[in-house]
Amino acid sequence: MLDLIILSIHFFICFLISVVIWCGSKDVVLRSSSKGTVEAEPDGLVLVGKEDDIKNSQRITAKVNGREVVVFYHEGKFHALDSRCYHEGGPLNLGEIEDIDGQPCIVCPWHKYVITLETGEGLYEGINPLEPSPTPRWQSKGVKQRIHKVTVNNGNVYLQFGPEKEEQCSGCLPLAWLYVPHCS
């Protein structure tokens, strides 16, 4: 009997978690023309949703010609970036937003990589072993994640797609610094 109760509680918790994830991440699939090009405004902007809807849900994902992007609304600002993590493709749309070193960052749910929402920089906490008493400090790896410019006009939210990752991203780990795993 006790086993049955525990099993029921387990299923109920799993159901609640599924509902929370489903409600917290709203998907938008944008139409593509038969030529495979994004249906964009003449100025190159792509409509991804209504301002109020995104403010209410705090985040949406949108698929544009097979590419997934995530739009966050966090502390009064919109941010958009590719939703697949630069590391191994983890779903950033399911990550937690944390304030790290004074910057809003998304923490990838797979391996806890930290990415700034403003710039797409990868952050890591490292120590300099050459210091007399090494103290962990946040460092930048450079821009690692493709970000997109967000424009709000007349209650609609538009994206202007950033350059391809290779053009936008740069930087690497300074060799002298040792990586300290981030645990949230």
Ligand code: FES
């Ligand atoms: S896939 Fe995002 S941290 Fe590994």
